[in-house]
Amino acid sequence: MARARSFASGLAESSPARFAILIFTGLILVLTAVLALPISAADRSATPLADALFTAVSAICVTGLVTVDMATHWSTFGNVAILIGLQVGGIGVLTLASILGLVVSRRLGLRQKLIAASDTNPMRTHAGPVAESQAVRLGEIGGLLTTVAVSVLAIELVLTILIVPHLLILGWEPWPAIWKGFYFAASAFTNTGFVPTVEGMAPFAEDVWMLTVIGLGVFVGSLGFPVIFALARKVRFGARFSVHVKLTLVATLGLLVVGALFIATLEWNHQPTLGSQEPWFRPITATFLSMMTRSGGFSTVDVSQMNGSTLLGMDMLMFVGGGSASTAGGIKVTTLAVLFLAAFAEARGDQSMNVFERRIPNDVLRLAVSVVLWGATIVATAAIAILHITKEPLDVVLFDTISAFATCGLSTDLPGRSPDSVKYILSATMWAGRVGTVTLAAALAASQRRQLFKRPEERPIVG
Amino acid sequence: MARARSFASGLAESSPARFAILIFTGLILVLTAVLALPISAADRSATPLADALFTAVSAICVTGLVTVDMATHWSTFGNVAILIGLQVGGIGVLTLASILGLVVSRRLGLRQKLIAASDTNPMRTHAGPVAESQAVRLGEIGGLLTTVAVSVLAIELVLTILIVPHLLILGWEPWPAIWKGFYFAASAFTNTGFVPTVEGMAPFAEDVWMLTVIGLGVFVGSLGFPVIFALARKVRFGARFSVHVKLTLVATLGLLVVGALFIATLEWNHQPTLGSQEPWFRPITATFLSMMTRSGGFSTVDVSQMNGSTLLGMDMLMFVGGGSASTAGGIKVTTLAVLFLAAFAEARGDQSMNVFERRIPNDVLRLAVSVVLWGATIVATAAIAILHITKEPLDVVLFDTISAFATCGLSTDLPGRSPDSVKYILSATMWAGRVGTVTLAAALAASQRRQLFKRPEERPIVG
Ligand SMILES: [K+]
Numbered sequence: 062m063a064r065a066r067s068f069a070s071g072l073a074e075s076s077p078a079r080f081a082i083l084i085f086t087g088l089i090l091v092l093t094a095v096l097a098l099p100i101s102a103a104d105r106s107a108t109p110l111a112d113a114l115f116t117a118v119s120a121i122c123v124t125g126l127v128t129v130d131m132a133t134h135w136s137t138f139g140n141v142a143i144l145i146g147l148q149v150g151g152i153g154v155l156t157l158a159s160i161l162g163l164v165v166s167r168r169l170g171l172r173q174k175l176i177a178a179s180d181t182n183p184m185r186t187h188a189g190p191v192a193e194s195q196a197v198r199l200g201e202i203g204g205l206l207t208t209v210a211v212s213v214l215a216i217e218l219v220l221t222i223l224i225v226p227h228l229l230i231l232g233w234e235p236w237p238a239i240w241k242g243f244y245f246a247a248s249a250f251t252n253t254g255f256v257p258t259v260e261g262m263a264p265f266a267e268d269v270w271m272l273t274v275i276g277l278g279v280f281v282g283s284l285g286f287p288v289i290f291a292l293a294r295k296v297r298f299g300a301r302f303s304v305h306v307k308l309t310l311v312a313t314l315g316l317l318v319v320g321a322l323f324i325a326t327l328e329w330n331h332q333p334t335l336g337s338q339e340p341w342f343r344p345i346t347a348t349f350l351s352m353m354t355r356s357g358g359f360s361t362v363d364v365s366q367m368n369g370s371t372l373l374g375m376d377m378l379m380f381v382g383g384g385s386a387s388t389a390g391g392i393k394v395t396t397l398a399v400l401f402l403a404a405f406a407e408a409r410g411d412q413s414m415n416v417f418e419r420r421i422p423n424d425v426l427r428l429a430v431s432v433v434l435w436g437a438t439i440v441a442t443a444a445i446a447i448l449h450i451t452k453e454p455l456d457v458v459l460f461d462t463i464s465a466f467a468t469c470g471l472s473t474d475l476p477g478r479s480p481d482s483v484k485y486i487l488s489a490t491m492w493a494g495r496v497g498t499v500t501l502a503a504a505l506a507a508s509q510r511r512q513l514f515k516r517p518e519e520r521p522i523v524g
Numbered sequence: 525m526a527r528a529r530s531f532a533s534g535l536a537e538s539s540p541a542r543f544a545i546l547i548f549t550g551l552i553l554v555l556t557a558v559l560a561l562p563i564s565a566a567d568r569s570a571t572p573l574a575d576a577l578f579t580a581v582s583a584i585c586v587t588g589l590v591t592v593d594m595a596t597h598w599s600t601f602g603n604v605a606i607l608i609g610l611q612v613g614g615i616g617v618l619t620l621a622s623i624l625g626l627v628v629s630r631r632l633g634l635r636q637k638l639i640a641a642s643d644t645n646p647m648r649t650h651a652g653p654v655a656e657s658q659a660v661r662l663g664e665i666g667g668l669l670t671t672v673a674v675s676v677l678a679i680e681l682v683l684t685i686l687i688v689p690h691l692l693i694l695g696w697e698p699w700p701a702i703w704k705g706f707y708f709a710a711s712a713f714t715n716t717g718f719v720p721t722v723e724g725m726a727p728f729a730e731d732v733w734m735l736t737v738i739g740l741g742v743f744v745g746s747l748g749f750p751v752i753f754a755l756a757r758k759v760r761f762g763a764r765f766s767v768h769v770k771l772t773l774v775a776t777l778g779l780l781v782v783g784a785l786f787i788a789t790l791e792w793n794h795q796p797t798l799g800s801q802e803p804w805f806r807p808i809t810a811t812f813l814s815m816m817t818r819s820g821g822f823s824t825v826d827v828s829q830m831n832g833s834t835l836l837g838m839d840m841l842m843f844v845g846g847g848s849a850s851t852a853g854g855i856k857v858t859t860l861a862v863l864f865l866a867a868f869a870e871a872r873g874d875q876s877m878n879v880f881e882r883r884i885p886n887d888v889l890r891l892a893v894s895v896v897l898w899g900a901t902i903v904a905t906a907a908i909a910i911l912h913i914t915k916e917p918l919d920v921v922l923f924d925t926i927s928a929f930a931t932c933g934l935s936t937d938l939p940g941r942s943p944d945s946v947k948y949i950l951s952a953t954m955w956a957g958r959v960g961t962v963t964l965a966a967a968l969a970a971s972q973r974r975q976l977f978k979r980p981e982e983r984p985i986v987g
């Protein structure tokens with residue numbers, strides 16, 4: 062036990078990225094084993110490995126894609142395992158992201174700046190112990206874990222309190238209202254998108270209260286903890302926002318509005334989706350769907366019935382995903398923002414990328430490019446393989462592949478009707494989409510470079 | 525006349541980018557007017573505006589997409605106008621690119637380095653006369669135009685000499701063999717991809733000689749003049765290659781091999797394409813098709829019959845396109861190379877992007893990012909609009925839209941069966957794909973930034 066602890070401690074200190082990957086993969090394997098047990102299924106038969114693995118990955122990576130009917134396939138035991146899985150997955154992602162944030166912030170400390178006079182950093186290329194000032198000790202991880210877990214549960218509790226009375230008014234029994242209300246709250250804030258009701262989101266398709274609460278939960282969850290904590294500090298102390306917070310808020314709200322206008326315009330008169338709703342309600346549904354591409358993944362319309370043009374636009378919105386160090390997936394909104402800042406700087410002939418009176422260092426752009434290349438490679442490889450196996454149309458395959466990569470969970474139901482090979486490919490895509498950006502962010506965190514003393518400099522988190 | 529010359533001179537000096545756009549658009553409008561005349565059509569009836577414009581844009585932008593049957597619709601007069609159009613378009617692109625290259629090389633001259641101490645460059649934001657050392661005079665443009673035109677015609681003549689005897693051996697009459705042989709040579713080297721025969725490329729589908737000569741013409745044309753001249757200098761003087769030349773050659777050959785393996789693997793047993801050919805010939809066809817995605821656009825198989833997986837891969841190859849300052853389109857192979865160099869530098873923790881013992885300045889990455897964002901925006905906007913109008917499947921729409929943007933010309937025949945609105949959208953896409961990267965390259969060319977004296981520095985052309 063002591064040796065295992067020492068091993069974990071050593072690994073966490075020497076390579077946070079490898080530690081993160083190991084933890085994630087381990088959690089997925091454990092949940093797969095649990096879900097494959099007969100006790101986890103409602104009919105007490107063993108769930109096939111492909112479906113158990115897919116559901117486990119989908120829960121731990123807070124994706125929300127499904128191959129079985131979530132409301133009927135699992136027993137109560139299975140449902141509890143899934144709920145624990147998505148909570149652990151969500152908290153795990155947030156904690157790991159915060160650890161990386163800790164490393165990044167240390168890296169930018171003044172002492173680091175003065176020490177980091179050499180170009181080469183042996184920590185990057187060699188294994189072994191790292192400099193004291195950059196290491197993250199297991200004790201710190203524990204502290205962070207507690208803070209994150211308490212905050213997550215507190216926010217989910219607030220959302221549950223907003224949902225349960227509403228369900229009671231709708232005539233639900235108390236126990237299902239509490240249990241499923243909490244499931245909804247957790248599923249929304251962790252950006253998972255699992256729905257615990259047999260009818261899915263259909264009963265709430267025109268329920269403004271539920272759509273607002275769930276949309277708000279997804280919105281706050283997709284901002285990421287650095288932004289949530291900054292907002293809390295703002296309320297309490299009136300503290301100044303960092304560039305990362307401003308960029309995340311502006312980009313998230315901008316994408317929300319653009320996406321809503323886009324979906325409303327293209328689907329306004331389309332009978333299978335918005336066309337069958339009251340005109341006054343269509344903007345609400347469009348806004349809700351736009352929010353869900355951040356990576357909530359709840360849907361009140363049949364996504365597979367949407368226009369091909371809308372699906373392509375939503376592909377792009379999903380690929381961008383949510384905020385850094387959040388449970389949302391994708392390349393992250395700040396990554397997109399940095400790319401556009403680079404293009405603006407280039408168009409204006411500025412020497413550096415400037416935003417909100419701050420200069421963004423050039424290596425942030427390189428990380429942003431790395432993240433986008435990584436994402437595009439994952440999506441292209443998976444989509445080509447799935448296209449070749451299934452011969453399904455490109456719009457369907459691209460949509461569900463990007464949804465898996467960005468852990469979004471909006472779906473044209475491709476996973477459910479696909480052979481096992483495709484379920485494994487999509488599982489790998491979810492895993493790579495979730496773990497990959499964390500790893501890349503860790504690569505940045507572990508690096509040191511010569512700092513020039515020019516304008517005051519700030520580093521938004523990308524990836 | 526003198527005033528017009530003075531105006532042109534002033535415009536070329538103050539804004540090469542705007543000059544390029546004006547010239548291009550003017551040429552397109554003139555050719556549209558000519559092609560709309562009854563005399564240009566084989567049946568002596570006026571060609572509809574949408575088709576005349578589409579063909580004119582396709583010729584001047586050396587794209588090769590068609591809405592009418594190129595072998596039967598046009599009269600000899602129309603065919604000559606198109607041949608002149610694609611020659612002028614090809615030479616125009618090369619000349620403009622070379623002008624920009626001139627400006628870039630001047631910018632990097634030692635004197636510039638010493639002068640360029642100020643961050644801000646008034647030339648970027650204000651109209652009016654530019655500093656003497658950066659201006660490009662009309663006289664110089666004339667000189668360049670002559671060099672480029674002579675080189676283009678010389679290379680096309682060599683290709684014609686390789687093609688015509690072969691056509692004569694195949695039993696062609698002398699006059700068609702010479703006229704269509706030259707058409708093939710010009711169409712290949714300028715990366716246009718128009719085919720002057722009624723049967724298209726079908727008669728040459730298993731003709732190793734023709735495929736090799738056309739493939740070679742497309743290959744050399746897609747490298748771009750900076751590389752072609754460097755290769756010529758290498759042969760004559762044994763001169764050292766620049767980073768740009770090395771990057772272009774490595775990336776072009778790499779994409780050729782990867783694309784050929786990809787196409788051969790996915791289409792090997794697919795009856796409508798490679799599956800119906802002799803096994804020994806399939807790698808040849810796959811290599812030819814891979815070369816054509818650089819932006820040649822000739823095809824010996826029915827592209828619309830290919831697997832969806834192959835089409836998606838070819839989308840990506842076409843989007844990359846050919847070499848900078850060439851008649852090929854796309855975001856350019858060096859742009860892709862710079863993005864990957866950035867990712868490698870990031871992964872290794874290097875402070876700067878290094879390749880072939882040279883450091884690539886960071887602003888090159890910013891330009892590469894700008895070019896990719898520009899390309900992705902054009903393609904996404906056009907594809908969403910066309911999807912919404914036609915309700916065609918995504919794979920078809922995406923393929924032909926990217927083919928238009930990258931001026932490639934491989935096609936699933938979408939333009940021919942589409943309403944006029946789609947023809948206009950695709951015309952605009954070709955225009956934007958051709959003129960946009962030139963404009964962005966000009967933006968780089970016109971900019972000055974503080975140079976730090978570190979490692980010896982070289983600037984590959986991107987975009
Ligand atoms: K999700």
Ligand SMILES: [K+]
Nearest residue numbers: 587715716932
């Ligand atoms: K072409």
